[in-house]
Amino acid sequence: MKKWTRRAFIGTGILASGALVIGVAIRPGNRSSKVAGLIAEEGETVMNIWLKISPDNTVTAIIPHAEMGQGVHTTLAMMLADEMDADWSKVKFMEAPADKEYANYVVAKGFIAGNKTFPKFLEGTIDGVFLTAVKSMNFQITGGSASVRFTGQQGMRIAGAAAKAMLLQAAADTWKVPVEELKAEKSIISHPASNQSTTFAELAQAAAKVKAPKQPRLKTPEEFTLMGTSQPRLDIPAKVTGAAKFGMDVVLPNMKYATIKAAPVFGAKVKTVNTSIPSDSEGVLKVLNLENAVAVVAEGYWQAKSALDRLNIEFESTENEGKSQDDIFNGYQMAMDKALEEESIEEHFRSGDAPTALSEAETIVEAEYQLPFLAHATMEPMNCTAWVHNGKCEIWCGSQNPLGAKAAVAEFLDISPEQVTVHNQLLGGGFGRRSETDVIKQAVAIAKEVDFPVKLIWSREEDTQHDVYREATISRMKAGLDQSGNPVAYSHQFLFKHHPPEAADIPYTVPNQLIQFTSPSSFVPWGNWRSVDHSVHGFLTESFIDELAFAAKKDPLAFRKNLTQDKPRFQKVLNLIQEKSDWNSPLPANWGRGIAIAQSFGSIVAEVAEVEVNVEGKVKVHRVVCVADAGFAIHPDGFKAQMESGIIYGLAAAMSGEITIENGAVAQSNFHDYQVTRMSDAPRIETYIINSGNPPGGAGEPSTPVIAPAVTNAIFNATGVRIRQLPISKTDLRVSIQQTT
């Protein structure tokens, strides 16, 4: 194993061999001229995939990620502009069109290499087979908190630095002066000694002919002018005037509207529906039987929805139709028992000899946890506009995965991907939901039957009942403590392992560990839900460690510190949160404080929640203190906003988030029965960032996994009631409070 450094990365010849590999230096004649055609307007020179210089000396950063509110367009543009020494007031951004040339292999590589070490045997393949493989996987995904970590660090910065190096070289050649004597500042290159200066734009043509540098020098943090500052986000002004265009807002000439009802029971098909246009409905143009769903096309959404609601649709019965949430949980228990009995349970991690250590331990702590299905409930209900014409298909939607969308449409219509155009729009929330292509395929299936563009809009009910869900699960945990209360054995059996693969690891020093899992079959569709498996394991690990601290009669924060002595970043985060949360200060009666910490997506986040449980058993979270080791926060205010967002999202799930299955279908339908956090329930959040000098960590997800355990640990602190089932609303806390008051 070799450390995957920039040197190794570039050293493999990526910049030199095919400049396209990290997107630097697009020059006429190479295969990237295809890209030039997509983004270059008259008189502009495309310098590389990720930036463009216009004759008016504006620099456009071309960003291969969707904007779903994480400010990624601003942050990535800043990374590029800083390295380039471009004038920030003249920097614009543009989202990369969904084209294979943009396949975001940098993201793929980050995932595969885990951003930590990079196996030697892969190096040789990185720019060849590897790249081809990744491209054919259609990567242009926004997720895994990857934008800044991978695209930014390994794409935008290097692209910006390479561009600057080429501009400097071009100036040196033109003026016949040594390149070392030149200065780049605010999109101008000057030679102070001869008093000459010129703009980037003037040099762009000449620079495009300069050989791309093998290893452009990246700035040190001391040299940053933009990175580490909170520049106003470029996407915000349009979002306060109503001008911002989301997928929902697409308007096309002659466009009509559609809405849909899928079989409520997962996997069921339509048995009967009358597809003639109902006489009692105004503005209805078509009723379509799509086998597993019925769609109505009309002059407007409301006309379509009213007609759909009045249709008599019969669905075929399936084996799933009698299933309830209890059946699902019982099935999980049986699957776990069976896997243990038959020894078919898979190993996630083993160290030492946990069974023996458990049998010899002084104290045994054992607990079983249960978590519910969760829906995404993005603010903007699912939608997609599609137009199938002349053997081509155009779609308009907000997608976290525009290339995947393109491939899915091509496959669905059996046409070549070149015939499919994806016009990506702003996303009204993604959280993982908008990396799926189900809605897009539905829109295309409808559009294929008509000769006009059609906008498919899901009702909120459809959105809630036909999501792809965070897995419901159960978990069995057991640990042994020695006489002084130190954990000596840790065993954990959980269900389902999606990703990231390390989610079930614990950061704590326990000599004997056995972590296992099994994956029972499930008919409820699964999908990436903000922080994915960390949303499960953050709660499990951090609840159970709290139980151990209690059994050991230790302060929960001190207990965590003691078990992470080999992890300096954890120590720093824990020390800072102890200080910022006033950890040892007294609280009023029926108030409690709880802590949780986890590392995910390259960031280490700790949260302390302060809660009050009133006599009615109602939980109010008053304050959340969040400390994050961000590695380096490129845009500190944006990072903070993401922490706040992840906390509120995770809090909604912790307090009341629960999707249940009744008769094989989702029982909830809208915000009245799938309740989310509102302003009156929102705690005051204080976020503190540590720039530890490590590579930038993710921002969009890492604050979500720890909020649920921080709150339930605080409830335990307030009431003595240990919550082992989410959501919290399932537990009646009245009794505990009456006892303590």
Add this chain to the structure above:
Amino acid sequence: MINLTINGKEYPVEAPAGMPLLWVIREQCELTGTKFGCGIAQCGACTVHVDGQPIRSCITPASSVEGKNITTIEGIAPDENTLHIVQQAWIEEQTPQCGYCQSGQIMSAVALLNENPAPSDEEIEQAMSGNICRCGMYGRIKSAIKRASTALQASTSNPQLQ
């Protein structure tokens, strides 16, 4: 055919009986700043003003507001080049994340401040709790309302800004 007055402009529209104002505004008037979130008055994304009062346009029949003054997010700025004080505060606090809920949030905030130029924290929470933000920007929304409240009071001598 009914006549709606939206942002001071007349819109003759075809709205079948019972058709909610939201869909008329979005699809027929093509004012897409007003959003659809739930359709059952749960989320506030569709908030517009009718004679200055905030209403949920997803459950308000278009026919019931004929002859009234309807204001949408596109109509609150004093003119094309000036933002409303609340919009300005929203930018200064860097409030929106995905932005989808923000038209509704701003419309609720403007209505609140018109009624009560200096609301307390509790009054803000009460007035804003019908507006969901799935990106969880509640802290920033609250700060932006306070900032706008301060700016509003400072500008009372200059009625043009209101």
